[in-house]
Structures are given as C-alpha cells and as structure tokens.
Amino acid sequence: MSAPRDRRSPADEPLGSITRPLVDDSAIAPACHACGARDLTRVRVALPDGRPAVFASCPACESTAWFVVDGDGRALGPDGTPRT
Numbered sequence: 001m002s003a004p005r006d007r008r009s010p011a012d013e014p015l016g017s018i019t020r021p022l023v024d025d026s027a028i029a030p031a032c033h034a035c036g037a038r039d040l041t042r043v044r045v046a047l048p049d050g051r052p053a054v055f056a057s058c059p060a061c062e063s064t065a066w067f068v069v070d071g072d073g074r075a076l077g078p079d080g081t082p083r084t
C-alpha cells in the first residue's frame, strides 16, 4: 500500500542536527497511538526506504511508533507496517 505521491522536501532537513528541535513535529506525531498522550518524545529519523520520519516514544505507556513525514499520519510499528 504505497501512496501515489512522491513528494520530497529537502528544504526542511537541517544538516548535522537531529537533537535540536528545529522543527515542530507535533503535527506529524500528534499523539500516542496506544494511550493518546500528547507529551511524546519525538526524534527525526529516516526510514530504510529513504522517507523522512518521526520516531515517537510515549513516556506514559512506553509505546513507540513511527510517523512518516508528509505521510497519512498513521502510526507505524517497528517493521513499518501500520499499527491498528
């Protein structure tokens, strides 16, 4: 199940700085998929297929999920398949 669009946004990729919150990723990973908490730890990463993504970890229930940047907003599991 792949999206037909293939938009890339190189402009928002700050070089050499994944620890500084240069961008607000709360819109990409709005809430924990498991418990709905909004106070998530978010880290910008790249998926193996090259898509930029946000890895979100929930301090409340310790669930983790991936969210594709510019994707459909679904929480993905460790293997990249959507969590339900």
Ligand SMILES: [Zn+2]
Residues within 6 Å of the ligand: 032, 033, 034, 035, 036, 037, 058, 059, 060, 061, 062, 063
């Ligand atoms: Zn949670």
